Amino acid sequence: MTSDEILMDAEERMDKAVSVLQHNLSGIRTGRANPGLVDSIKVEVYGSLTPLKQLASIGTPEPQQILIRPYDATTIKDIEKALVAGDLGLNPQNDGRVIRLNVPPLSGEVRKKMVARIKELSEEAKVSIRNIRRDANKAADTAEKDKEMTEDDRDKTKDQVQELTKKAENSVNESAKAREAEVMED
Secondary structure: HHHHHHHHHHHEEEEEEEEHHHHHOOOOOOOOOOHHHHHEEEEEEOOOEHHHHEEEEEEEEEEOOOEEEEEEEHHHHHHHHHHHOOOOOOOEOOOOOEEEEEEEOHHHHHHHHHHHHHHHHHHHHHHHHHHHHHHHHHHHHHHOOOOOOOOHHHHHHHHHHHHHHHHHHHHHHHHHHHHHHHOOOO
């Protein structure tokens, strides 16, 4: 592998690790209603599990409420059942046309648990990024052994991989800090 190939692969994989973290963080509940809370819900309709966002429009008409409007009115009972089974701690209110989820304010204890979960997720992302760095460094060492690059190129590649690692970890820290601030605000 060339230096560019190693760096491209590492950067792509690190970006993916950061985006997975951001997706996971969007599912963490804050005191405000957020369509991301129900994004991961899968509904059993037409004989298969389908993501909720493919079956309904999801909006937040008020800061404390999520409104789910099914595209097909016959799926409303299935959606309601999936929301109850989804273990969000929210009670769906079905009026036959739409489902309303009222998001209560978080207690101090729940907020602390959410922050702990955010820290857990960000640490997992950092471990993943460090594993990618290790793989990239290993690839650089192998390329140097196989005479595909010089020792200087290998060292330069490792330095660039370290810069990518720092950039990705900073991105993880910023995402986690922003989500923590959202969880802790009233």
